[in-house]
Structure formats: structure tokens, C-alpha cells
Amino acid sequence: xxxxxAKKAGKASLKIILGLILLVLGTWAIVGWxxxxxxxxxxxxxxxxxLAGVISLAIxxx
Numbered sequence: 001x002x003x004x005x006a007k008k009a010g011k012a013s014l015k016i017i018l019g020l021i022l023l024v025l026g027t028w029a030i031v032g033w034x035x036x037x038x039x040x041x042x043x044x045x046x047x048x049x050x051l052a053g054v055i056s057l058a059i060x061x062x
Contacts, residue, residue, distance in 0.1 A: 030037060
């Protein structure tokens with residue numbers, strides 16, 4: 001029984017460590033490629049607005 005709890009605790013610890021590593025890498029990527037991220041957002045803004053308009057029209061049509 002105690003062995004099963006130890007395995008669960010080990011898995012939870014591994015998930016927490018992996019999550020923290022991914023958070024650090026994600027933050028580093030955003031800071032490092034900030035200008036590229038802004039270009040991507042600006043490029044996608046038109047498509048997002050078009051999709052929002054289409055969805056609004058579809059909802060209003062019902």
C-alpha cells in the first residue's frame with residue numbers, strides 16, 4: 001500500500017517539475033521572440049475579426 005502512494009507522489013512530483021520547466025521555457029520564448037509574436041498577432045487579427053463577424057451573423061440569423 002505504501003509503495004503505491006510513493007509511486008503516485010513520484011509521478012506528481014515529476015509532473016510538477018515538468019510543468020515548471022515548461023513555464024520557464026514558455027516565458028523565455030515569449031521574451032526572446034517578442035517582436036515576432038507581435039507580428040504574428042497583428043497578422044492574425046484580420047482573420048480573427050472576420051471569424052468573429054461570421055459567428056455573430058450566424059448567431060443573429062437563428
